Amino acid sequence: MAPLLEVRGLRRDVAERSILANISFTLDHGQILFVRGPSGVGKSLLLRAIACLDHLQGGSLLLHGLPPCSVGYPAWRTCVAYVPQSRASSLRGTPAELYFQAQRFAAQRGRPRGDLPALVGALGLEQSVLNQQWGELSGGQAQRVGVAIAVALGPAVLLLDEPTSACDAAAALRMERMLAGCGSALIWVTHDPQQPSRLGGRVLELPLGNVLELPPPPPLPPALQMQPPLRQALAGADGDDGGAADGGPGSAAPGVALTATLPRPASRAAELLRGNGDGDGDAGDGYGETFSDSPLSPPSPSQLRNVR
Ligand SMILES: Nc1ncnc2c1ncn2[C@@H]1O[C@H](COP(=O)(O)OP(=O)(O)OP(=O)(O)O)[C@@H](O)[C@H]1O
Numbered sequence: 237m238a239p240l241l242e243v244r245g246l247r248r249d250v251a252e253r254s255i256l257a258n259i260s261f262t263l264d265h266g267q268i269l270f271v272r273g274p275s276g277v278g279k280s281l282l283l284r285a286i287a288c289l290d291h292l293q294g295g296s297l298l299l300h301g302l303p304p305c306s307v308g309y310p311a312w313r314t315c316v317a318y319v320p321q322s323r324a325s326s327l328r329g330t331p332a333e334l335y336f337q338a339q340r341f342a343a344q345r346g347r348p349r350g351d352l353p354a355l356v357g358a359l360g361l362e363q364s365v366l367n368q369q370w371g372e373l374s375g376g377q378a379q380r381v382g383v384a385i386a387v388a389l390g391p392a393v394l395l396l397d398e399p400t401s402a403c404d405a406a407a408a409l410r411m412e413r414m415l416a417g418c419g420s421a422l423i424w425v426t427h428d429p430q431q432p433s434r435l436g437g438r439v440l441e442l443p444l445g446n447v448l449e450l451p452p453p454p455p456l457p458p459a460l461q462m463q464p465p466l467r468q469a470l471a472g473a474d475g476d477d478g479g480a481a482d483g484g485p486g487s488a489a490p491g492v493a494l495t496a497t498l499p500r501p502a503s504r505a506a507e508l509l510r511g512n513g514d515g516d517g518d519a520g521d522g523y524g525e526t527f528s529d530s531p532l533s534p535p536s537p538s539q540l541r542n543v544r
Contacts, residue, residue: 238301240264240421241286241316243394247294248281255281259295259445261438263393268422270432273442279425280320282442283395286423287318299392310343317391321398322379327370331381336367350418351389359384360410375402380411387418394420398427399417
């Protein structure tokens with residue numbers, strides 16, 4: 237059976253400079269692959285390439301054995317979601333608005349959702365942050381909310397660019413716990429030398445592209461184990477198409493009023509979860525478009541074909 241994601245011989249050049257060459261690995265459901273390397277080595281470029289936000293200069297990407305052109309670029313980005321380093325300062329509106337905007341993209345429709353307020357709570361934040369302006373949030377708050385939104389949208393693969401860089405130690409541990417249990421396969425750029433050993437999995441070392449297997453992590457202390465509310469928040473997102481499948485405002489947790497006015501779908505807000513671009517369109521070769529979509533449960537090959 238084809239792996240969930242396969243990267244074969246990936247090459248990225250920028251301005252005629254070779255940054256990444258011959259990067260190969262596979263990733264299956266529930267696995268974590270950390271990406272380490274010195275600053276400027278090409279970690280973000282690698283994530284952007286895997287998200288099909290930039291062209292490759294060589295190599296190939298396969299999701300369930302299918303290349304992006306067969307999956308379709310919006311569907312690819314639904315399943316392989318890029319969470320850049322926080323750029324909340326460039327965002328307008330509120331996290332709730334971003335979340336609802338994301339669900340309006342065609343490839344997102346009809347997808348099961350996680351419980352965003354519960355996920356935000358699991359990351360140690362007041363749920364009211366979802367209705368605050370991005371500009372009013374601290375860097376650490378914005379980073380956690382951005383990751384929670386990405387998880388709630390439920391990609392098969394989450395591409396995380398230093399997701400705890402703005403978090404204090406306690407917040408970073410909460411984030412690690414939540415991400416490790418979220419059900420998505422993770423490709424996780426980190427500069428924290430302890431993070432991989434806390435979570436286990438594998439490490440891709442750049443620039444050489446060697447993949448190292450980590451020893452199993454020690455069990456989490458009980459205080460850090462996933463508590464039932466978070467389990468529920470994620471369970472609401474795995475599996476069938478029922479329940480809160482449309483992910484609309486009514487899918488918010490009881491007692492939490494997520495409010496959003498959505499005057500137009502295209503917004504810089506979508507950049508929090510993606511790189512750049514301006515719409516959910518399906519024109520052209522798919523590069524430069526904005527948003528990713530994602531099911532919380534990994535899509536089957538037939539689901540992938542259906543969203544094309
Ligand atoms: N749009 C661009 N135009 C020109 N050069 C770029 C562009 N994007 C990235 N680069 C260059 O590519 C190299 C890799 O950048 P990248 O952002 O992937 O590094 P990184 O490993 O993620 O670094 P850091 O750990 O500091 O975040 C850097 O030398 C960077 O200057």
